[in-house]
Amino acid sequence: MNRLPRVICSKVLYETKWISLKELAYKDLKDVERSYITVERTTRRADLNLDAVIVLPLLKSTLETQAVLIRQFRPPLDNWTIELPAGLIDPNESIESTVAREIKEETGYTVSNIVSIGPTIANDQGLTNGNCRFVVAEVEKDSNGLALQELEETEMIEVLHVPISKLLETLHLREKEFGDSIDARLYSFALGQQFRI
Amino acid sequence: MNRLPRVICSKVLYETKWISLKELAYKDLKDVERSYITVERTTRRADLNLDAVIVLPLLKSTLETQAVLIRQFRPPLDNWTIELPAGLIDPNESIESTVAREIKEETGYTVSNIVSIGPTIANDQGLTNGNCRFVVAEVEKDSNGLALQELEETEMIEVLHVPISKLLETLHLREKEFGDSIDARLYSFALGQQFRI
Numbered sequence: 001m002n003r004l005p006r007v008i009c010s011k012v013l014y015e016t017k018w019i020s021l022k023e024l025a026y027k028d029l030k031d032v033e034r035s036y037i038t039v040e041r042t043t044r045r046a047d048l049n050l051d052a053v054i055v056l057p058l059l060k061s062t063l064e065t066q067a068v069l070i071r072q073f074r075p076p077l078d079n080w081t082i083e084l085p086a087g088l089i090d091p092n093e094s095i096e097s098t099v100a101r102e103i104k105e106e107t108g109y110t111v112s113n114i115v116s117i118g119p120t121i122a123n124d125q126g127l128t129n130g131n132c133r134f135v136v137a138e139v140e141k142d143s144n145g146l147a148l149q150e151l152e153e154t155e156m157i158e159v160l161h162v163p164i165s166k167l168l169e170t171l172h173l174r175e176k177e178f179g180d181s182i183d184a185r186l187y188s189f190a191l192g193q194q195f196r197i
Numbered sequence: 198m199n200r201l202p203r204v205i206c207s208k209v210l211y212e213t214k215w216i217s218l219k220e221l222a223y224k225d226l227k228d229v230e231r232s233y234i235t236v237e238r239t240t241r242r243a244d245l246n247l248d249a250v251i252v253l254p255l256l257k258s259t260l261e262t263q264a265v266l267i268r269q270f271r272p273p274l275d276n277w278t279i280e281l282p283a284g285l286i287d288p289n290e291s292i293e294s295t296v297a298r299e300i301k302e303e304t305g306y307t308v309s310n311i312v313s314i315g316p317t318i319a320n321d322q323g324l325t326n327g328n329c330r331f332v333v334a335e336v337e338k339d340s341n342g343l344a345l346q347e348l349e350e351t352e353m354i355e356v357l358h359v360p361i362s363k364l365l366e367t368l369h370l371r372e373k374e375f376g377d378s379i380d381a382r383l384y385s386f387a388l389g390q391q392f393r394i
Contacts, residue, residue, distance in 0.1 A: 005353055007275040014211035014218055016234045019324070021211055021218050026272045029353050036272035037213045039236050039324065074322040075223045075233035078204040081322050118388065119372045121381040124320040124327050125271040125278050127216070127236065132381065134388060156202055156226050175316045184318040184329065185385040191315065191331060192389025 005029055018042055039128040045089050050120055052132040053098050054086040054185055057109060057139040059161065066161040068107050068139060071180065073156040082160065082174050083183035086132065099135050107159050108147035109139035123185075134185065168194045202226050215239055236325040242286050247317055249329040250295050251283040251382055254306060254336040256358065263358040265304050265336060268377065270353040279357065279371050280380035283329065296332050304356050305344035306336035320382075331382065365391045 007026045014021045024036045041051050057068040074081045087102035089095065100111045118134040141147045151157055162170045167190040174180040204223045211218045221233045238248050254265040271278045284299035286292065297308045315331040338344045348354055359367045365387040371377040 005270045005272075007272055013213070016210070016218075019218065019234050019236065021213075021216065021236075024272050026275075028351070029270075034351060037216050038273040039216065039218075040273075041324070073202045073226075074319070075202075075204055075221050076235040076237075076324065076326045077319055077322055078223075081319055083322070086323075118384060119369065119379055121379045121384045122271070122274055122278055123381050124325065125274055125280070125378065125380065126283075127238070127273065127327055128321065128324060129273045130321050130324055131378075134381075134385060154225065154231060172316065181322065181328075182316055182318045183322065184320050184331075185381050187315060187318045188331060188382040188385035189389035189392070191333075192386035193392050195386070195390050 004031060008033070013037070015042065039130075041088075041128075041130060043088055044129075045091070048089065048095075049131075050089060050095075050133065051130055052086055052088045053095055053102070053135050054084045054132050055099050055103060055135045055137055056084055056189070057103055057107060057111070057137055058115070058164070059109065059139055064163045064165065067164050067167060068103075068109060069160040069162055069186070070106050071158040071160055071174075072106075074181070077181050079179070079181045080158075081181040081183055082171060082186065084186050095133060095135070099137055103137065103139055105150045105152070106155070106157050107139070108149045110142055111137045112140045113138040132185075134189075164193075201228060205230070210234070212239065236327075238285075238325075238327060240285055241326075242288070245286065245292075246328075247286060247292075247330065248327055249283055249285045250292055250299070250332050251281045251329050252296050252300060252332045252334055253281055253386070254300055254304060254308070254334050255312070255361070256306065256336055261360045261362065264361050264364055265300075265306060266357040266359055266383070267303050268355040268357055268371075271378065274378045276376070276378045277355075278378040278380055279368060279383065281383050292330060292332070296334055300334065300336060302347045302349070303352070303354050304336070305346045307339055308334045309337045310335040329382075331386075361390075 005028045010022045010024045020040045059066045085106045089098045115136040120131050123130040202225050207219045207221045217237045256263045282303045286295045312333040317328050320327040
């Protein structure tokens with residue numbers, strides 16, 4: 001394969017259970033060899049070339065459809081972050097079953113309909129190959145009218161209900177008034193939603 | 198400071214010029230000490246608590262406003278990525294001057310008006326503290342009617358003009374027909390823009 005530019009080899013600099021720090025050698029457009037440091041998850045599903053799903057869960061209500069967001073403590077930020085429910089895809093798990101599992105665990109709701117599954121998107125391509133797919137799904141309470149989280153022991157997650165038309169406004173408010181961090185994908189979606197030329 | 202949860206200390210596991218791999222110790226909501234591996238850029242502007250800006254440049258035209266996007270080779274993905282012009286904030290540089298510099302370098306256009314600067318947003322908070330601000334800016338050609346890129350030697354960047362109403366459609370097309378990768382922030386913005394309940 002002679003296309004340019006391309007990565008020609010990689011060397012692991014340091015590896016933990018979850019993260020691998022690598023030095024890549026690549027050839028640029030002029031066939032000059034250069035070096036790049038990157039970070040990869042060790043859990044990547046190679047058959048899907050995918051790490052994770054992020055989900056916008058929509059809850060229909062009598063007044064207005066609500067986005068079911070989560071507020072999660074994130075050690076890398078040493079802060080609580082307002083974000084879309086999300087999760088890594090386990091081995092032998094489909095995208096749809098990951099969505100259903102993560103929504104149940106993190107929000108307590110049951111997925112009733114998957115509206116759309118986007119293409120694979122890169123989270124921070126200057127730093128990592130980390131990627132995900134953006135899924136939109138309708139959710140509902142269980143037959144007892146409940147929505148109980150099933151969190152893992154290490155997860156610290158609160159559930160927020162936000163009217164879909166107030167998404168951007170709510171994110172600005174959470175950051176200013178509560179000092180919460182804001183997830184970039186969620187913020188970008190909310191900005192696009194309110195975007196007018 | 199006794200708030201819980203919180204990070205209590207960190208240890209560098211491996212450091213390069215650009216990236217630091219760290220092990221954090223944090224206390225959870227029940228005061229139990231736990232560990233977390235994270236990645237940080239070594240270039241973070243501590244006074245701004247900010248790594249980078251990402252910019253949606255808008256070019257007014259007689260027909261329809263165009264988004265000026267870039268297609269950049271990204272070694273971590275070993276692929277070309279459709280993304281928003283973006284860049285790290287240099288020491289002693291304001292957000293506005295970073296925006297103007299990066300837009301000039303990567304697209305050749307001159308920023309004529311900064312429409313909005315969003316809050317600090319987290320790119321991939323399960324993996325890294327990496328963050329940015331989402332800026333919307335109007336751009337124009339220079340007085341000679343030109344827009345010439347000023348790329349650094351290692352940058353491989355093409356410029357794409359996309360009618361603002363065709364953003365999502367174009368991203369899907371680039372991925373399917375050309376095999377390009379898609380930046381998560383750009384995709385999320387485009388999805389939000391087309392979002393209808």
